Amino acid sequence: MPMTPTEPRRRIPRDTDNDYSPEAAARRRDFVREQTGVELHHMGQFSQATDQLPGNIEHFTGVAQVPVGLAGPLRMIGEHAQGDFYVPMATTEGTLVASYNRGMRLLAECGGVRATVVDEAMQRSPVFTFPDALAARQFGRWVVDNMDGIRAAAEATTRSGRLRDIMQFAIGPLRYLRFNFTTGDAAGQNMVSKATLAACEWIRDQHPDHPAFVLSGNIDTDKKHSQINTLLTRGKRVVAECTLKAEAVERIMGTTTAELFRVRQISQAGAFIAGSANNGAHAANGLTALFIATGQDVANVSESHAATTYCQLLDNGDYYWSVTLTSLIVATHGGGTGLATQREGLEMLGCHGRDKSHKFAEICGGVVLAGDISLSCAVIAGDWVTSHDRYGRNR
Known part of the structure; x- marks a missing residue:
């Protein structure tokens, strides 16, 4: 049943003690029935142990069965x-x-x-900003000269991730850094985000200008071709x-x-x-x-x-x-x-x-x-066709 603009927001039920229990999932299925009239019989049938789900999903309600x-x-x-x-x-x-x-x-x-x-490589692409293109270019040289420190800061956050190299791209007063990591047997997007953040914080602290950065400038094109x-x-x-x-x-x-x-x-x-x-x-x-x-x-x-x-x-x-x-x-x-x-x-x-x-x-x-x-x-x-x-x- 759709809400009217004046109604209070109907919050999805949560259990602050154990939101992944079968009982918590059942309460959310009951909530769906109350709000929509739909009985989630098939979604509620599963063999997956719910205590294995933290880190994979939130507001767990059931499963989608795909042949x-x-x-x-x-x-x-x-x-x-x-x-x-x-x-x-x-x-x-x-x-x-x-x-x-x-x-x-x-x-x-x-x-x-x-x-x-x-x-193989997994990327994150932070961008550092400067007053002008010359300062950005000089920063790029500084990055090359300080690669050992950057690598140490990044790799301190992970057991399996390794910083392979950093590619650089100049746009106006911006310096895009495309960090390339190997990530072992993980896909590694979260891994390289954490490692790159640590590296960028080290760069900001160590560089004399303490430049501002954005963690992703979108040339890693995460989940986009x-x-x-x-x-x-x-x-x-x-x-x-x-x-x-x-x-x-x-x-x-x-x-x-x-x-x-x-x-x-x-x-x-x-x-x-x-x-x-x-x-x-x-x-x-x-x-x-x-x-x-x-x-x-x-x-x-x-x-x-x-x-x-x-x-x-x-x-x-x-x-x-x-x-x-x-x-x-x-x-x-x-x-x-x-x-x-x-x-x-x-x-x-x-x-x-x-x-x-x-x-x-x-x-x-x-x-x-x-x-x-x-x-x-x-x-x-x-x-x-046939x-x-x-x-x-x-x-």
């Missing part, structure tokens, strides 16, 4: 991900799991996915590649490698015209489904879906296909990865816990490659 399908095996021959993996994908889009499963079949018959993490992250990497930069056999493409996908290459040229031009962040098919589909199933911060798909596809039609008729994910932000430790169902999703892949983030990143690359291959072939072979008619409509 999980299984695709695979995804055959990986990466640096860290090696062997066959069965991939949990949480989605409500019919045909998605079937399509990724078909791509994985083709990849397995063609030898699997080669994958590697080629770069940007060209700077496509070029310079945010999270992990992952390359997944394969060589598709001409015979297998015809038998399984109903098209030819020559036709794949011809249509690739068309789609490259289309992506260029559109200014697309991804010249492939649909990386966001597979990443979102995998992120939900494994406890990733799903908003990071806004950055993680950016990708560049590069292909070659080989002299023998086979087809080289690679996808480079430029800004893949994933974690195997911390955040939502320790919650009950999400942990199970990571454990299925052997990717829960420390020293597993590169393995998981390679699997993400393999999943995107499988999905892009399957959808691209379906569009050419005429299966795209498969959605068959699997993707609730009648």
